[in-house]
Amino acid sequence: MDSIIFDLDGTLWDSTAVVGEAWNSVLKAEKVQTELSQDDVKGVMGLQQKEIGQKLLPDLSGEEQQALLKQFSKVECQYLSARGGQLFDGVEEVLKELSKKYKLYIVSNCQEGYIESFYAYHELDKHFLDFENPGRTGLTKGENIKLIMERNKLKNPVYIGDTEGDHQAAKFAGIPFVYAAYGFGEVSGFDHSIGKFGDLLGIFG
Known part of the structure; x- marks a missing residue:
């Protein structure tokens, strides 16, 4: 193994409290x-924008959903840049250790500006060499994983995530999947499972 690609939400952090505040501020305005609720936000983490709109705002038209989601994206990035997530x-200590042996990357189903x-x-960017998301590429998570692999000439990466979508994305990319069981979702299969982030050192340390 030469590299580790991480999901973000439910794997590295939980931003749902701050994101929920941001989204509700837009709805109120x-x-x-x-x-x-925070549970509403958790329930759509990892989904792409169209799916989020359909699930959270089913009474609105597709155009109305997308207009609000654009505002959600802008405001949540402002909130998160100022306040961060949980x-x-x-996370910080383990990333520091892992980065001594492996190349680290992020692939998340988010808008442009979210990982930034x-x-x-x-201030964890010092541990990562590259990242990708559908907000920049318009691609699925599996396609973005493959893009990171190709762009960085990765030979034997693994993907770490917490949802079935993450599992399927790793399968699409043809790489092993590590399930972050402490995160937001459940999965149908995995190569390794971790109950807390620090367990990664037991597998890859």
């Missing part, structure tokens, strides 16, 4: 009679 225990917000507040 636009006088939409809906208030989202890193899972040990994670970097801006938590």
Whole structure:
């Protein structure tokens, strides 16, 4: 193994409290009679924008959903750059150790600017060599994993994530999958499972 590619939400951090505040501020400003809970936000983490709109705002038209989601994306990045999210225990220390032996990357199903917000507040970009997301490429998570592999000439990476979508993306890319069981989702299969972020050192340390 020469590299590790990470999902972000539910794997490296939990941003749902701050994201929920950001989204509700947009709904209030636009006088939409809906208030989202933190569980509502957790339930759509890892989905692409169209799916998020359909799940959270089913009473609105597709155009109305997309207009609000554009505002969600802009405002949540402002909130996260200023306040950050909740890193899972040990993330910074474990990344520091892993980066001594492996090349580290992020592939997340997010908009452009979201990973940059994670970097801006938590200053963890020094541990990662590259990242990708559908906001920049328009590609699926599996395609973005393959793009990172090709762009960085990776031979034997693994992908770490917490949802079935992450599992399927790793399968699409033809690489092993490590399930972050402490995250937001459940999966149908995995090559390794971790109950906390620090368990990675037991597998790859």
